[in-house]
Amino acid sequence: MTGPGNLSVQRLTFYPVKGCAGTDTASASVTTIGLAHDRTFMVVDAADGTFRSQRTLPAMAAIRPTITDDGSTLRLSAPDVDELVLQVAPEGRRRAVSMFGRPIGEGVDQGEDAAAWFSKALGAASRLVRVPDDFDRDGWGETPGKVGFADAHAVLVVSQASLDHLNALITARGAAPVPMDRFRPNIVLDGCSDAHAEDTLRRLDIGTVGLAYAVRATRCAVPMVDQRTGARSGPEPIRTLATYRREPQYDNKVSFGMKAAVVRQGSLSVGDLVSAIAVREEDG
Numbered sequence: 001m002t003g004p005g006n007l008s009v010q011r012l013t014f015y016p017v018k019g020c021a022g023t024d025t026a027s028a029s030v031t032t033i034g035l036a037h038d039r040t041f042m043v044v045d046a047a048d049g050t051f052r053s054q055r056t057l058p059a060m061a062a063i064r065p066t067i068t069d070d071g072s073t074l075r076l077s078a079p080d081v082d083e084l085v086l087q088v089a090p091e092g093r094r095r096a097v098s099m100f101g102r103p104i105g106e107g108v109d110q111g112e113d114a115a116a117w118f119s120k121a122l123g124a125a126s127r128l129v130r131v132p133d134d135f136d137r138d139g140w141g142e143t144p145g146k147v148g149f150a151d152a153h154a155v156l157v158v159s160q161a162s163l164d165h166l167n168a169l170i171t172a173r174g175a176a177p178v179p180m181d182r183f184r185p186n187i188v189l190d191g192c193s194d195a196h197a198e199d200t201l202r203r204l205d206i207g208t209v210g211l212a213y214a215v216r217a218t219r220c221a222v223p224m225v226d227q228r229t230g231a232r233s234g235p236e237p238i239r240t241l242a243t244y245r246r247e248p249q250y251d252n253k254v255s256f257g258m259k260a261a262v263v264r265q266g267s268l269s270v271g272d273l274v275s276a277i278a279v280r281e282e283d284g
Helices: 059-060 114-121 161-172
Strands: 003-014 027-031 043-045 064-067 073-078 081-089 095-098 103-109 126-130 155-159 187-192 200-208 209-219 254-262 265-268 273-277
Touching: 003 073, 003 265, 003 273, 043 095, 059 064, 073 114, 081 114, 095 126, 095 155, 114 126, 155 209, 161 187, 161 254, 200 254, 209 265
Parallel strands: 155 187
Antiparallel strands: 003 187, 027 265, 043 126, 064 073, 073 081, 095 103, 103 126, 155 254, 200 209, 200 273, 209 254
């Protein structure tokens, strides 16, 4: 490890509806729970409030939500389903929701039209909920921070160097390289001197935003889903990651990227330089 390199922001992406397609943006404001409009909404089982995920419903990747800058209107499109324009309800009836078998609080139900639309698009009875303004959920890891409807952390950071290294290994095996969107990052870093240098970053100052390392990002089946079509197309990249990115402390799952907490709210943009404090890998 020679150091993190001369870092800058290559790409910013937020995901208005958890599990659905992302929106690239040139700049973003950042709150304690992540990029503005990131995972503001979540699709849940209509019966028990369990979150819906590409892990079991890869077709979610082909659902394309767009949200107005003020967050008041959500537009939803998907193959074979008529577009829906939804007026967002920031308050109203609340519904208990859960992730990974654990309750995480309540979401604001977005009504019958949204429920019917997602139920048709996914072929499963569903409701759409919004993260309440008073939502208070702790993350975990070295810097836990706060989190909304993301899995467990506010921001996912990946470097282009990591993807380039992974794709070199994949193509050496005779398989096709994978695009960055398979990993659904919020921030893509350019200029890392080594693959997985993001693992070593303990503090990042970008624009007026401060981020701090929480944990390496362990991976499930989602990176095997084509994010354009919503079709599962594995075994890559998980097959190749399993040859060199196993995490014994996390049930031997593979990892790619790092998750961070927001320690200073502000704004950032594509092209911003990144001031980073790194540790040597052997120091943890």
